[in-house]
Amino acid sequence: MTQQLNRTSVNPESILGASAPDRTGIIHFGLGNFHRAHAAVNTALAMAAEPGDWGIVGIANRSRKVTSALEAQDGLYSVVTLDPAEERVDVLDVHRRFLVAAEDGPAIIEAIADPAHRIITLTISETGYHIDGRTGKLDVASSDIAADLADPEHPRTPLGQIVAGLRARFAANGEPMAVLSCDNLLSAGNTTRAAVTQFAQAAGADADFLAWMGENVSFPNAMVDRIVPAPTDGTRAEVEEALGLQDDAPVPAELFSMWVIEDKFAGGRPKWEAAGAIFSDEVEKYELVKLRLLNGGHSLIAYLGGLDRQETIPDSRAQDFIADATRQALEVDYLPSIDLPRDFVPAEYIDSLFRRWSNTVLGDKTARVGSDGSTKLLQRVPIPALTALAKGVMPEQLALTVSAWICCCVPPKGFEPGPIADAMIEPKAEQLKAATADAGTVREHVEAILDAGVFPDELVANQAFRDRVVEYAEGIVTDGVRPTAATALQRGAQA
Numbered sequence: 001m002t003q004q005l006n007r008t009s010v011n012p013e014s015i016l017g018a019s020a021p022d023r024t025g026i027i028h029f030g031l032g033n034f035h036r037a038h039a040a041v042n043t044a045l046a047m048a049a050e051p052g053d054w055g056i057v058g059i060a061n062r063s064r065k066v067t068s069a070l071e072a073q074d075g076l077y078s079v080v081t082l083d084p085a086e087e088r089v090d091v092l093d094v095h096r097r098f099l100v101a102a103e104d105g106p107a108i109i110e111a112i113a114d115p116a117h118r119i120i121t122l123t124i125s126e127t128g129y130h131i132d133g134r135t136g137k138l139d140v141a142s143s144d145i146a147a148d149l150a151d152p153e154h155p156r157t158p159l160g161q162i163v164a165g166l167r168a169r170f171a172a173n174g175e176p177m178a179v180l181s182c183d184n185l186l187s188a189g190n191t192t193r194a195a196v197t198q199f200a201q202a203a204g205a206d207a208d209f210l211a212w213m214g215e216n217v218s219f220p221n222a223m224v225d226r227i228v229p230a231p232t233d234g235t236r237a238e239v240e241e242a243l244g245l246q247d248d249a250p251v252p253a254e255l256f257s258m259w260v261i262e263d264k265f266a267g268g269r270p271k272w273e274a275a276g277a278i279f280s281d282e283v284e285k286y287e288l289v290k291l292r293l294l295n296g297g298h299s300l301i302a303y304l305g306g307l308d309r310q311e312t313i314p315d316s317r318a319q320d321f322i323a324d325a326t327r328q329a330l331e332v333d334y335l336p337s338i339d340l341p342r343d344f345v346p347a348e349y350i351d352s353l354f355r356r357w358s359n360t361v362l363g364d365k366t367a368r369v370g371s372d373g374s375t376k377l378l379q380r381v382p383i384p385a386l387t388a389l390a391k392g393v394m395p396e397q398l399a400l401t402v403s404a405w406i407c408c409c410v411p412p413k414g415f416e417p418g419p420i421a422d423a424m425i426e427p428k429a430e431q432l433k434a435a436t437a438d439a440g441t442v443r444e445h446v447e448a449i450l451d452a453g454v455f456p457d458e459l460v461a462n463q464a465f466r467d468r469v470v471e472y473a474e475g476i477v478t479d480g481v482r483p484t485a486a487t488a489l490q491r492g493a494q495a
Contacts, residue, residue, distance in 0.1 A: 005245040007074040016090035017044030020055035029158040030123035031058040037228045037253035042275040049274030055096035067098035069248040082361045083255035089242035112165020115175040118267030126375040129195045133378040138198035152203040176216040176266035189221035218266040221283040225258040229364040260286040285341040292334040296380040302370035303404030306421040307481035313364040317357040329397035337384035367423035373405045374428040396492035403472035412445040446470045
């Protein structure tokens with residue numbers, strides 16, 4: 001029987017960077033794969049360069065599945081780096097305590113109040129901030145936020161728990177703190193500050209607390225980038241082969257990793273630059289590059305690939321029609337909308353994206369990338385589309401992206417997009433199904449979705465764009481995704 005990975009069984013030479021001390025300095029919400037392959041890795045490497053009390057308190061959302069596995073392994077887990085040129089298995093040892101937001105609210109609030117903790121990091125996905133994409137304001141009507149506001153002393157959402165913890169910190173010691181979003185949000189720090197501040201105001205926080213928070217709690221902007229697919233049995237087998245140990249919480253990841261951060265940490269920070277993090281005053285420009293080129297391209301690959309029944313992103317990208325559509329989307333539709341960072345070479349970056357999307361060893365699932373589309377596309381499509389439309393140019397691939405998302409995730413009646421699309425998770429599926437219940441044609445179906453509040457009014461009011469989204473959805477339903485993508489490509493080349 002294979003021995004379990006834990007502090008007794010692990011070879012110290014397998015540990016990446018440094019093991020954290022027992023004293024914790026970071027609280028992390030969202031104990032998923034991305035955090036454990038990105039910020040946690042950077043923190044281990046930072047502590048190897050400059051020791052510090054930067055152990056992590058990891059908070060899972062609702063389930064104890066991950067926390068129980070990590071607790072049984074003394075907080076240790078492996079990161080399996082998958083790349084055609086380099087594959088390796090490293091062990092991380094930076095988490096020192098585990099909590100579950102749905103069950104451990106008082107302990108979480110106490111941890112935030114503890115002056116030893118100087119940073120809160122977040123990977124709670126775009127939906128976790130409860131920002132209404134149409135208004136840019138906190139969605140106080142959402143059921144989770146409404147429940148927290150009804151009982152702000154016993155919150156269950158990250159926003160509610162952060163505000164409750166900061167109020168307790170203000171009352172106890174007033175020590176400064178940073179709240180660092182590691183999610184795919186535009187102006188992530190500004191968005192987080194707005195969400196936290198608006199929740200505090202709605203929860204009845206007084207002026208003294210709000211003034212203290214404004215002066216003592218910083219919200220750095222940051223851009224994160226690493227493809228981290230879900231682990232498989234193959235991931236666990238690779239760990240066992242490399243380490244001779246059983247790991248019940250391994251994380252696979254690509255070799256590429258990037259973190260651009262605004263250096264605004266009210267209570268101090270690890271030496272993340274020693275791990276390769278970039279501290280910059282142009283974070284928002286890097287964010288736009290990543291959100292529109294990497295993430296926007298990723299979405300188009302996923303939805304075209306899902307409709308073409310391609311199981312993985314590299315399988316999808318390997319289809320010439322998808323590769324051609326994606327390159328045109330990046331070069332023609334997205335790039336003109338971005339104010340690029342200094343010394344940034346877009347052609348080199350785009351070429352690197354195609355190499356990453358071609359990583360067959362990583363095998364990222366098409367359905368994973370296509371999930372949460374209503375939230376993701378809101379961040380990626382509207383501004384580039386409006387930029388093009390203002391110049392009299394139809395953004396063909398952005399219209400195709402929206403059409404393909406609809407056909408994958410909220411398909412018109414009678415259209416079966418296939419098992420890959422069926423596996424995509426759409427958080428607004430029920431709302432959009434209700435909106436389209438009376439639709440009798442593809443046009444009525446698409447227009448009902450466009451009018452359902454996913455995208456801003458300015459975009460959906462553009463009749464030419466609406467007509468193009470409808471046309472491409474009709475084409476996918478009637479003729480299939482390949483002929484429809486060919487039409488969009490031809491039109492885009494003539495723009």
